Amino acid sequence: MPANIAPQFSIRPATVADVPTILCLIRELAEYERAPNEVVATEDQLQESLFSARAAAEVLLGEENGEPVSFALFFHNFSTWMGRRGLYLEDLFVRPEVRGRGYGRALLVRLAQIAAERGCGRMEWAVLDWNEPAIQFYRKLGARPNDDWTIFRLTREGIAQLAMDAGR
Numbered sequence: 001m002p003a004n005i006a007p008q009f010s011i012r013p014a015t016v017a018d019v020p021t022i023l024c025l026i027r028e029l030a031e032y033e034r035a036p037n038e039v040v041a042t043e044d045q046l047q048e049s050l051f052s053a054r055a056a057a058e059v060l061l062g063e064e065n066g067e068p069v070s071f072a073l074f075f076h077n078f079s080t081w082m083g084r085r086g087l088y089l090e091d092l093f094v095r096p097e098v099r100g101r102g103y104g105r106a107l108l109v110r111l112a113q114i115a116a117e118r119g120c121g122r123m124e125w126a127v128l129d130w131n132e133p134a135i136q137f138y139r140k141l142g143a144r145p146n147d148d149w150t151i152f153r154l155t156r157e158g159i160a161q162l163a164m165d166a167g168r
């Protein structure tokens with residue numbers, strides 16, 4: 001934990017009992033990102049995706065005085081050029097009322113420690129282009145945007161359509 005963080009803040013791996021809290025924080029993040037109606041995840045889906053034998057991601061919870069105030073959801077990707085895995089940060093969220101206390105930085109420090117412990121070649125994440133506070137925050141940490149790449153996405157419908165085109 002960074003030295004300037006108050007002792008009432010702690011970071012721990014989430015457990016299955018935290019699924020309702022995780023979903024609540026995801027919804028708060030969606031509200032902040034101006035997309036409150038786009039969260040379709042359920043507690044059952046999160047339990048399966050985060051805590052089953054085939055878990056797809058992990059979550060760290062940041063707590064102030066034992067109350068969840070932040071989270072980071074991450075998973076491993078893989079770089080063929082480096083021949084090693086990386087750590088991809090899908091979501092980082094700190095509740096607005098506790099921002100500015102170093103909690104987001106503390107979560108990123110812990111993620112960097114995990115990445116180093118696991119031999120990851122890099123850490124990556126995306127940020128919305130309008131989110132200037134986050135962009136400036138990440139730049140202060142030494143992170144740089146990767147302007148050489150454009151992110152493409154197929155939604156569930158796009159995946160289904162492409163899968164149907166296999167014989168064409």
